[in-house]
Amino acid sequence: MISQVSFLTPTITANSTIVCDDNMHFMRNLPDESMQLIVTSPPYNIGKSYEKRSELDDYIKAQSEVIGECVRLLAPGGSICWQIGNHIAKDGEVVPLDLVLYPIFKEHGLKLRNRIVWHFEHGLHSKKRFSGRYETILWFTKSDDYVFNLDPVRVPSKYPNKRHFKGPKAGELSGNPLGKNPSDVWIIPNVKNNHVEKTIHPCQFPVELVERLVLALSDEGDNVLDPYLGVGSSVIAALLHDRNGFGCDTEQSYIEVALQRIKQLRDGTLRTRPMGKPVYDPNLPNGGHK
Numbered sequence: 373m374i375s376q377v378s379f380l381t382p383t384i385t386a387n388s389t390i391v392c393d394d395n396m397h398f399m400r401n402l403p404d405e406s407m408q409l410i411v412t413s414p415p416y417n418i419g420k421s422y423e424k425r426s427e428l429d430d431y432i433k434a435q436s437e438v439i440g441e442c443v444r445l446l447a448p449g450g451s452i453c454w455q456i457g458n459h460i461a462k463d464g465e466v467v468p469l470d471l472v473l474y475p476i477f478k479e480h481g482l483k484l485r486n487r488i489v490w491h492f493e494h495g496l497h498s499k500k501r502f503s504g505r506y507e508t509i510l511w512f513t514k515s516d517d518y519v520f521n522l523d524p525v526r527v528p529s530k531y532p533n534k535r536h537f538k539g540p541k542a543g544e545l546s547g548n549p550l551g552k553n554p555s556d557v558w559i560i561p562n563v564k565n566n567h568v569e570k571t572i573h574p575c576q577f578p579v580e581l582v583e584r585l586v587l588a589l590s591d592e593g594d595n596v597l598d599p600y601l602g603v604g605s606s607v608i609a610a611l612l613h614d615r616n617g618f619g620c621d622t623e624q625s626y627i628e629v630a631l632q633r634i635k636q637l638r639d640g641t642l643r644t645r646p647m648g649k650p651v652y653d654p655n656l657p658n659g660g661h662k
C-alpha cells in the first residue's frame with residue numbers, strides 16, 4: 373500500500389493529480405474552465421459508510437454548491453456527467469435524485485444531452501417494492517458546441533451485413549461498418565464481489581462505464597475531473613485513454629487504493645473489465661465469454 377498520502381497534499385504523478393480533501397476545497401484551487409469532462413457519482417444520502425445521512429433539503433443545498441463549482445471549472449465545449457440513483461427516505465419512499473438535481477444544472481445554464489440509463493443485474497432484493505436494477509447518468513454540456521466522438525464508442529451492430537435492398541444504394545451495407553451508436557441504455561455489470569475491479573469501496577464505478585464517457589466526451593490530452601473520486605475509477609479511465617485525471621475524496625483509505633491502482637496501471641498489472649466484453653450469460657457455453 374502506498375503510504376505517502378497526507379491530508380491536503382496532492383499526489384501528482386505524470387498526468388494525474390489526486391488528493392485526500394473535501395471537494396469544495398480542492399476545486400477552489402483549480403482554474404476556471406480547466407476541465408473538459410467532469411464525471412462523478414456523489415453520495416446518495418442513504419447512509420453508506422462514507423456519508424452522514426442528512427435532511428434532503430440540506431443534501432440538495434450541498435450538491436448545489438458542488439455543482440456550481442464544477443460549472444466554473446468546466447471548459448466551454450465540456451461536459452458534466454452526474455451518475456446517480458435513488459435516495460430512499462426512512463419511510464421507504466423513493467426519491468429519484470436525478471429528478472431532484474436536474475433543476476440545479478438548468479439554473480446554471482447547462483443543457484441535458486442524454487439521460488443515460490445504466491442497467492445492471494445485481495443488487496439488493498427488495499421486499500416491499502421491485503428491486504432496483506438501474507441508475508442514471510445525466511450528461512449536460514455547457515454550450516451547443518461540444519465534443520462528441522461517436523466512432524470510438526460504437527458497439528457491434530446486430531446485423532452487420534444488412535444491406536439496402538432497393539434504391540440507389542441497393543446492395544450496399546446499410547449500417548456503419550464501425551458499428552452502431554451504443555444508445556442511451558447501457559448494460560454494464562456493476563462492481564460486486566466477483567468483479568475483477570472490486571476493492572474495499574462499497575460502490576465503485578466499473579471502469580468501462582467511465583471509459584465510454586471519456587472517449588466520447590473528451591480528446592487526448594484533455595483534463596478529466598472526479599470530485600467524489602472514491603478508489604479512482606474515473607482517473608484510471610482517463611489515464612487509459614491518454615487524458616489527465618484529477619480527483620479528490622475525503623476518505624484516506626480510498627485515496628490510498630486509488631494511488632495503488634494507478635501504480636498498477638503504470639506497471640501493467642491492473643485488471644479492468646474490458647470495454648465491450650459481453651455480459652455473462654449462464655445459458656451460453658462459458659457464459660458467452662471466449
Ligand SMILES: C[S@@+](CC[C@H](N)C(=O)[O-])C[C@H]1O[C@@H](n2cnc3c(N)ncnc32)[C@H](O)[C@@H]1O
Pocket residue numbers: 393394395396412413414415422423573575576577578599600601602603604605606620621622623626
Ligand atoms: C459513490 S462514491 C464514488 C465512488 C467512485 N465513483 C469510485 O469509482 O470509487 C462517493 C464518494 O464520495 C466521497 N465523498 C463524500 N463527500 C465528499 C466530499 N465532500 N469531498 C470529496 N469526496 C467526498 C465518499 O468518500 C465516497 O468515496
